[in-house]
């Protein structure tokens with residue numbers, strides 16, 4: 001057991017409360033287990049005599065080789081419940097040979113005459129800073145993948161060995177500075193009450209994995225590893241992002257009750273998640289899922305998703321030197337289509353460029369990446385990459401109920417051009433005698449304000465709209481979606497956003513086409529009354545959000561929601577709309593009792 005007594009000379013007062021980021025909902029009460037880790041940030045710089053440089057390079061290469069072998073062993077032994085996440089470890093394997101890290105470190109050793117540990121740190125810092133500059137939080141968080149992969153090398157250089165948490169033999173709450181996916185997959189799951197980390201945010205892998213395994217997690221705690229020691233009794237409220245150290249009897253009793261409530265609620269919504277999301281007056285809302293990788297479809301089906309409303313296809317293009325082949329894409333899309341059939345699968349064409357990063361594709365540096373050559377703009381300028389993807393989608397459409405959707409449409413010409421490419425692709429498949437489906441439905445994402453204004457005209461060109469509120473809010477309220485300084489202005493219930501969404505829904509209805517929403521706004525229950533009031537056809541969200549949202553739909557009526565929407569559209573600010581939600585539906589809306597309790 002690690003000796004952490006020195007750090008804990010002063011015992012914290014009872015009920016010391018730490019606030020972090022709510023990484024995965026649920027409540028856990030139990031003993032802590034502190035994971036001790038070396039960090040790349042603390043390595044020392046040493047100068048190496050010129051004649052010893054080749055040996056230093058060999059030492060580095062040897063450490064990489066060992067790290068690859070260790071990671072391969074981890075991959076081979078990944079338990080069944082983690083199989084969905086194996087792609088993360090595969091990506092780490094590629095990072096171990098990444099040119100910037102591998103060649104970068106060797107060049108640094110040779111150029112600066114320094115030790116391998118320091119050279120590795122320099123190379124890694126450079127790669128991390130590339131990721132950290134990205135606007136999209138998912139991609140920014142990938143800096144942590146670089147840190148995790150490089151830590152495997154560092155452990156071998158320092159001879160410290162990877163942090164071994166596989167031997168944990170009792171149920172504990174894991175407390176770590178940062179947990180790599182390789183660490184996480186080694187923990188015997190039945191032994192984990194919750195995960196706590198100093199680092200990380202909503203989109204860190206610990207958060208993603210914990211949510212999909214439904215293990216409570218609080219992330220980004222800053223100094224939890226300094227305040228908590230092994231065997232301390234702690235309470236974790238993953239829904240509120242709160243950790244309570246050394247709780248008194250009264251607090252313990254209160255949280256035990258909350259835990260029981262939470263578990264009852266989870267069991268209830270999971271039991272009913274396969275029932276349709278029908279309002280009390282009979283309106284049926286389609287509730288679909290957003291996915292990033294094939295493996296997520298199982299969780300969509302388990303949670304009662306009515307289909308895939310957004311398949312973000314960019315992930316197959318990441319962490320590689322050349323774009324994926326038509327066959328690789330086809331195999332992947334066909335698998336999703338077959339598993340989900342007869343439910344709908346909406347494949348969005350590549351939304352890469354700008355903030356989204358693909359190591360194999362040549363992308364220019366841009367001053368304003370969010371306004372740059374991304375999404376459909378990139379695809380139209382890279383006909384080979386675009387056509388390969390279109391061929392794969394058209395072929396996969398033969399195996400299920402597949403639709404295609406184009407991202408970042410800003411005007412009619414783009415959709416016309418994209419459809420033209422689709423038509424040409426279909427003709428070339430036809431000519432070659434390759435089976436495909438010609439009558440595939442085509443949709444446009446509405447995520448640029450100009451597309452909102454032109455919605456009536458755009459609606460003539462497509463079979464459906466899908467409103468991407470993440471970008472629509474960013475572009476219409478002029479708020480960088482990941483800039484903390486302006487995060488308070490990122491308001492889905494801003495009256496301007498509501499009016500835009502309303503306009504798009506009306507244009508779609510007038511043209512007789514379907515209208516969906518697939519931005520984060522769709523999955524947050526507080527937005528449900530307005531979206532229902534608009535009679536939007538479908539909401540698409542993170543699979544984990546589906547059961548609670550479906551449950552809430554069953555408690556609302558379409559008639560009341562329509563009245564509510566009328567009032568909401570007259571409000572001057574987002575805060576007024578939120579107040580109206582609480583005035584109309586009660587102060588606890590939309591929370592289940594445990595959420596209510598955790599806010600007192």
Ligand code: PEP
Nearest residue numbers: 447468469470471518519
């Ligand atoms: C959106 O912008 O709302 C959306 C769903 O697309 P992404 O988050 O992938 O940009």
Ligand code: MG
Nearest residue numbers: 447468470471
């Ligand atoms: Mg978008």
